[in-house]
Amino acid sequence: MPLTFSSSAATVAVASATVTSSVRVPFNPLLSPTSLRRFVSFRLTSKKLPPLRSRGGATVSSSSLSVKAMSELVQDKESTVAASTTSFNDADESSSNATTHELNHSRTFLDARSEQDLLSGIKKEAEAGRLPQNVASGMEELYWNYKNAVLSSGASRADETVISNMSVAFDRMLLGVEDPYTFSPYHKAIREPFDYYLFVHTYIRPLIDFKNSYVGNVSIFSELEDKLRQGHNIVLISNHQSEADPAVISLLLEAQCPYIGENIKCVAGDRVITDPLCKPFSMGRNLICVYSKKHMNDDPELVEMKRKANTRSLKEMATLLRSGSQLIWIAPSGGRDRPDPATGEWFPAPFDSSSVDNMRRLVEHSGAPGHIYPMSLLCYDIMPPPPQVEKEIGEKRLVGFHGTGLSIAPEINFSEVTADCKTPNEAKEAFSETLYKSVDEQYKILTSAIHHRKGLEASTSTVSLSQPWN
Numbered sequence: 001m002p003l004t005f006s007s008s009a010a011t012v013a014v015a016s017a018t019v020t021s022s023v024r025v026p027f028n029p030l031l032s033p034t035s036l037r038r039f040v041s042f043r044l045t046s047k048k049l050p051p052l053r054s055r056g057g058a059t060v061s062s063s064s065l066s067v068k069a070m071s072e073l074v075q076d077k078e079s080t081v082a083a084s085t086t087s088f089n090d091a092d093e094s095s096s097n098a099t100t101h102e103l104n105h106s107r108t109f110l111d112a113r114s115e116q117d118l119l120s121g122i123k124k125e126a127e128a129g130r131l132p133q134n135v136a137s138g139m140e141e142l143y144w145n146y147k148n149a150v151l152s153s154g155a156s157r158a159d160e161t162v163i164s165n166m167s168v169a170f171d172r173m174l175l176g177v178e179d180p181y182t183f184s185p186y187h188k189a190i191r192e193p194f195d196y197y198l199f200v201h202t203y204i205r206p207l208i209d210f211k212n213s214y215v216g217n218v219s220i221f222s223e224l225e226d227k228l229r230q231g232h233n234i235v236l237i238s239n240h241q242s243e244a245d246p247a248v249i250s251l252l253l254e255a256q257c258p259y260i261g262e263n264i265k266c267v268a269g270d271r272v273i274t275d276p277l278c279k280p281f282s283m284g285r286n287l288i289c290v291y292s293k294k295h296m297n298d299d300p301e302l303v304e305m306k307r308k309a310n311t312r313s314l315k316e317m318a319t320l321l322r323s324g325s326q327l328i329w330i331a332p333s334g335g336r337d338r339p340d341p342a343t344g345e346w347f348p349a350p351f352d353s354s355s356v357d358n359m360r361r362l363v364e365h366s367g368a369p370g371h372i373y374p375m376s377l378l379c380y381d382i383m384p385p386p387p388q389v390e391k392e393i394g395e396k397r398l399v400g401f402h403g404t405g406l407s408i409a410p411e412i413n414f415s416e417v418t419a420d421c422k423t424p425n426e427a428k429e430a431f432s433e434t435l436y437k438s439v440d441e442q443y444k445i446l447t448s449a450i451h452h453r454k455g456l457e458a459s460t461s462t463v464s465l466s467q468p469w470n
Helices: 033-039 067-071 077-087 090-101 115-127 133-152 158-178 196-207 218-229 245-253 258-263 300-322 353-364 424-450
Strands: 013-016 046-048 063-065 214-216 233-238 264-268 286-289 326-330 370-378 405-408
Touching (some): 115 133, 115 158, 133 158, 133 196, 158 196, 196 245, 214 218, 214 424, 218 258, 218 370, 218 405, 233 353, 245 258, 245 370, 245 405, 258 264, 264 300, 264 326, 286 300, 300 326, 300 353, 326 353, 353 370, 353 424, 370 424, 405 424
Parallel strands (some): 214 405, 233 326, 264 286
Antiparallel strands (some): 013 264, 046 063
């Protein structure tokens, strides 16, 4: 499943930005000329989705892949390798690695055309020893959960969507077992020869009930793009709810601020780059790979190694920030939100003030102007985490169809918030608490709009809700 982001003093999500145009055009990856070039010989067959609209109101057709087209996302292996030898440079190591990754790969799932094909394919690959039994069991469980969620949406041809998306997901999972992909400390989203970013969006989109989804203060997201164009660094301090968080951000913003979602670099814990069911989704995001604070001490013998690895990742982060125009997302709770055991109510997990302060200092020392904004996410229903933090890799993955929410509030200035603080530690705590209160306030408004069904009427004087895709 998609990424689990875990925050520590060194755990953040980052997005690089080099923008040259002030025009914002709704991003549709299947219609984008750049994306079409990336697919090269991929044959795309479209079926209609609800239209996207530009800021000026013009309608832009949106597409998804048919069963056949999704099964053809993997290019002919020989032509792919031949083309790649002349097109990759040092900045494209991730894509080059992925090209080699495709060789001698089974087509068991790409050739699937029915539910029976998929399920028998899992059994076939397990019996042949190409899929460990625990992975095979997880894939079958995931299939039923995903199917139930997508069918519950009531969307037309939902059954085809299930077969289409799961055939590609299973193919990528099998490939990851056959020839495990190795993530570098800084991993660039793989867009060729297979577009993992598009794959993630195609998989998550059917789980979002857009009629009951909302974005708070979308104009501030537009403001962020303007600052990025000017070379500024931006930090989004946020809660973290599900493995689907990055895709939810991208999908809710793609109609008006597509650049933000496509370029986010996410600092990801080691679990999402090792779990076979997570790795294909992780490969579709820009990552700074770290060891999660919550799992740092799972094995005492590995603690020192993990700390050194996180130090290397922080250096990568500092290098990116020095270049300017970076959009950084950090979830300083150290992991996903969990419901209150007594009431069952969900709320943003408390922030680790050290994580907030470390990120603030990294930005201040980058040499570029920096800004910190509080952001809130509500999307646990489509991919809820286990009730408790688990040590073992391979958590049970539930999937649902539900409304989601994303909101951002105005910039919070450290100097203004901490003007009356007497000590650095007091200032650190005050700044973190101010950010948390804003995130929590926005979260309550999203809850009112989505779970209490108040919709746009849940808007307040500080949070204006909208549905930019309408």
